[in-house]
Amino acid sequence: MHGHGGGSQKDGVKTEGKIALIGSPNVGKSVIFHRLTGRYATVSNYPGTTVELSRGVASLGGKDYEIIDTPGTYSLFPLSEDERVTQRIILKERPDVLVHVVDGKNISLMLPLTLELIETGLPVILVVNMLDEAGERGIELDLAALQRALGIPVVGTIATERKGIDELKKSIAHLASFDYRPIRTSYPPRIESALKEVMELLPDGSGLSRRFIALLALAGDREAVEALEKGPSKEAILKRAEEMRREYRHSMRYIAKMTGKKRSQEILRRVVRRREGRKNRVTDRLGELTVRPLTGFPILLVVFYVMYRFVGVFGAGTLVDFFEQVLFGRYLNPAVSRLVESHIPFPLLQELLVGEYGLITMGLTYSIAIVLPIVSTFFFAFGILEDSGYFPRLTIMANRAFKKIGLSGKSALPMILGLGCDTMATLTTRILDSRKERIIATLLLALAVPCSAQLGVILGIVAGVSTRLLIVVFGVVFLQIFIVGYLASKVIPGESSDFIVEIPPIRIPHLSNVLVKTYMRMEWFLFEAVPLFLLGTLILFVLDKLSMLALVEGMAQPVVVGLLGLPKEATAAFIMGFLRRDYGAAGIFAMSRQGLLDPIQLAVSLVVIMLFVPCIANLFVIIKERGKKTALYIVAFIFPYAIFIGAVLNYLLRAFEVSL
Numbered sequence: 001m002h003g004h005g006g007g008s009q010k011d012g013v014k015t016e017g018k019i020a021l022i023g024s025p026n027v028g029k030s031v032i033f034h035r036l037t038g039r040y041a042t043v044s045n046y047p048g049t050t051v052e053l054s055r056g057v058a059s060l061g062g063k064d065y066e067i068i069d070t071p072g073t074y075s076l077f078p079l080s081e082d083e084r085v086t087q088r089i090i091l092k093e094r095p096d097v098l099v100h101v102v103d104g105k106n107i108s109l110m111l112p113l114t115l116e117l118i119e120t121g122l123p124v125i126l127v128v129n130m131l132d133e134a135g136e137r138g139i140e141l142d143l144a145a146l147q148r149a150l151g152i153p154v155v156g157t158i159a160t161e162r163k164g165i166d167e168l169k170k171s172i173a174h175l176a177s178f179d180y181r182p183i184r185t186s187y188p189p190r191i192e193s194a195l196k197e198v199m200e201l202l203p204d205g206s207g208l209s210r211r212f213i214a215l216l217a218l219a220g221d222r223e224a225v226e227a228l229e230k231g232p233s234k235e236a237i238l239k240r241a242e243e244m245r246r247e248y249r250h251s252m253r254y255i256a257k258m259t260g261k262k263r264s265q266e267i268l269r270r271v272v273r274r275r276e277g278r279k280n281r282v283t284d285r286l287g288e289l290t291v292r293p294l295t296g297f298p299i300l301l302v303v304f305y306v307m308y309r310f311v312g313v314f315g316a317g318t319l320v321d322f323f324e325q326v327l328f329g330r331y332l333n334p335a336v337s338r339l340v341e342s343h344i345p346f347p348l349l350q351e352l353l354v355g356e357y358g359l360i361t362m363g364l365t366y367s368i369a370i371v372l373p374i375v376s377t378f379f380f381a382f383g384i385l386e387d388s389g390y391f392p393r394l395t396i397m398a399n400r401a402f403k404k405i406g407l408s409g410k411s412a413l414p415m416i417l418g419l420g421c422d423t424m425a426t427l428t429t430r431i432l433d434s435r436k437e438r439i440i441a442t443l444l445l446a447l448a449v450p451c452s453a454q455l456g457v458i459l460g461i462v463a464g465v466s467t468r469l470l471i472v473v474f475g476v477v478f479l480q481i482f483i484v485g486y487l488a489s490k491v492i493p494g495e496s497s498d499f500i501v502e503i504p505p506i507r508i509p510h511l512s513n514v515l516v517k518t519y520m521r522m523e524w525f526l527f528e529a530v531p532l533f534l535l536g537t538l539i540l541f542v543l544d545k546l547s548m549l550a551l552v553e554g555m556a557q558p559v560v561v562g563l564l565g566l567p568k569e570a571t572a573a574f575i576m577g578f579l580r581r582d583y584g585a586a587g588i589f590a591m592s593r594q595g596l597l598d599p600i601q602l603a604v605s606l607v608v609i610m611l612f613v614p615c616i617a618n619l620f621v622i623i624k625e626r627g628k629k630t631a632l633y634i635v636a637f638i639f640p641y642a643i644f645i646g647a648v649l650n651y652l653l654r655a656f657e658v659s660l
Helices: 029-037 081-093 104-119 129-137 143-152 165-173 189-201 210-218 220-227 234-246 252-271 282-292 291-343 347-354 361-389 390-404 409-417 422-431 435-448 452-463 468-489 511-528 530-545 548-563 570-577 581-593 599-611 617-628 628-655
Strands: 006-010 013-015 019-021 044-045 052-060 063-071 097-103 124-129 140-141 154-156 271-272
Touching: 006 097, 013 063, 019 029, 019 081, 029 052, 029 063, 029 165, 029 468, 029 511, 044 124, 052 165, 081 220, 097 154, 097 165, 104 124, 104 129, 104 140, 104 210, 104 252, 124 129, 124 143, 124 165, 154 165, 189 210, 189 234, 210 220, 210 234, 210 252, 220 234, 252 271, 252 390, 271 468, 282 291, 282 390, 282 581, 291 347, 291 361, 291 390, 291 409, 291 570, 347 361, 347 530, 361 390, 361 409, 361 422, 361 530, 361 617, 390 409, 409 422, 409 435, 422 617, 435 468, 435 599, 435 617, 452 468, 452 581, 452 599, 468 599, 468 628, 511 530, 530 548, 530 617, 548 570, 548 628, 570 581, 570 599, 581 599, 599 628, 617 628
Parallel strands: 019 063, 019 097, 097 124, 124 154
Antiparallel strands: 006 013, 044 052, 052 063, 140 271
16 A cells, blocks of 8 residues: 555544545445445535535554545546545545546446546556446446456445445555556647656656646646645746647647547447346336426426425424424423523523523524424435435426526525525535535525525415415515526626536435435534524624614614615514524514504515525524625625615505505
8 A cells, every 4th residue: 555645633543544535426435435434424624615525434454544535526627616626635635545436337438537547646446336237227347357457456336235345445455465557548749748848847756646747737727736845847837838738729628538538438348348238117217207308397396396395394394393392392491491590590691591592492492493303304305316316317407597597407406495494505505516606506595595484484474465465575586586696697706617417327215325324414414503503592692681682673773664664663573584584574474463564565574574684594604604705795785685675666566556
C-alpha cells in the first residue's frame, strides 16, 4: 500500500491510511461505503462548500483506514462543485487508494473516468458493481481480461446483496503485493508535446503524477496548479497552458473525454459480450413510461401527490399532531414543567426552560415534536426515490419548466418538499450543482412556498370564503415564483449548471438500505439542526425580556395599517409568522372568525404572510447553508417585496372594486 495519505484520527480511531470511493451518481458508492465501514458515518460538509461527504473507518487486513464517500463525479476536469470537491480530495488529501465504483451495465460510459484516475499516479481499484442488472440486460463482462487490460485490480460486486465485498476488502488489504502495471492513455502528438513542456516546469514531490497535474494545467485548472506546495513556475505553467488552449478548438476536458472514450471502447471490445437480455420486465416498462412526456407527467404528478401526502399530511399532520399535542403537550412538557418548578427556585431560569419562549417547551418541542417527524418521513421518502432510480427521471420531467427561472430539473424536489417544510427543503438544495441554483432555490423557498402547516391553515381560511379568493391568493403567490425566479436568474452572478443526468433502471428499493440511510440522516439532523432551534428560541426569549418584541410590533403598525390597509391587530400575526409560519396564518384565521377582516383585507393579509420572511428555523438554516451575507440579502429582499406586493394587491382590488 502506497503511503500518500498518511495516518490520521477519525472518530478517536488512529487510521493508517485513506481510501476514497469515487464514481458517478447512482452506482452504489454509498452502499459499498456502508459495507466497508459497517455503518453510515455522520454526513458533514466539505470545508468551504455545501457539498456533503461521508467519512467512516474500515478495518482491512488488520489495519484501520479512513473511508471517504466522495460526491458523484463524471470527470476529474470539474464542471460542478461536486466534481471540484472530488478533485480537491485527490489533490490535497492524496488518498492511499482510489476505489472507482462503476455500474456494470453502463461501464462504457464510466471507464474513461477510470483512465483519468489512473493518470493521478495513485493506486486505483476498479469495482464493477450491479453485475446482476448487467446480466439481466445481456451484458457479460470478463473481469479477468479487464484487469489484464487495465493493469489494476478489478473486483465484481452486487453491493446490495454483499456479493464481492470480501474480495474488495482483500484487494485493498493486499494491494501492495499486486503486480500493478496501469495502462497509459496516449493523447494526440501536439498534446503530448505540450504535456512534456509543462511537466518540465512542475516541481517534484507533489505525491501525484506530474503528468496528471500537467493535464489539469492544460485544462486551465488554476486551482490545481496553485495547490502545488512549492515551485516558483506556477505562472509560467499557466501561461504555457493558455497558449496551448488557444491552439485547439476543443477544451482539454473534451479532448481527454474523447481520448478516454476511444481507449475505453478498444478495451471493452475485448472484455464485453452481449446476449439477449430479459425483456418486458415490469420495472423496465415502468422506467420507459416515466421519461415519456405523455405518460411521464401524469406519473410525476402522482409521485408529487404521494410525496406530499406522506410527508406533508402524514408526517406534518398525523405524526406532528401526535408528537406535539399528545406526547409533548399532554405528557412530557407538563411533567418537565412540574419538575423544573419544584427543583429550580429562580423564576427567570424557570421561564427560560419552560416558559412561552422556553428552551424545552418551545425549542425542543419545535425541533423534536414538529420538525423531526417531517424530517424522518421526508428522509424515508427521499431514500426510496434515490434507491428506486426515479429521482433522475423526476428531474428530467421538471427540467424544461425550471429552466425559465434559472434552475435545473433537480430543483423540483426541494420545491415540492417545501410544501412539507421549507426548513427541510432548504437543506435539500445541497443536491443542486451550482451556487447560483442553490441561492435561487433558497430564495424562492423562503419567499413563495408555504409549508404544509401554513398551507393547511390558509386552505381552511379560503375554503370558508370563496373560490375566487383562493384563485387570487394562490395565483398571486404562484406568479411571484416565476417573476422573482426569472429576475434572480438574470441578477445573481454565476452560471447555471449543465443538466447532465444518467438514467439508472427502475429498481425495487431494499428496505434495509433505505432505513439505514434514513437513520443516518436523522442522526445528522439531531446533532446539527436541533442546536439551531435552541439558539433561535434563546434569542426570542432575550428579545421578549428586553421588551423589544413589543417595540417591533409598535414600529410595524404604520406599514400594516397605512400601506396594506389592515387593522393594527394584524401586526401580531406577522410577528408570530416569523416565529412559526402557521402561527401567523392562525392569527389571520382568528381575526377572520372574529369579523375583523373583510375579503380584500383577508386576501392581502394571506398573500403577505405567505410571501413574508421565512420562519426563524428556516432563517437559521439559510444562514448555515448559504452564509450570513447571502441570508441577509435574501431577507432584505423578501421583507419589502412582500409588503410591496401586498400594497399593490390592496390598491388594485380596491381600485377595481373586485368582489371576493
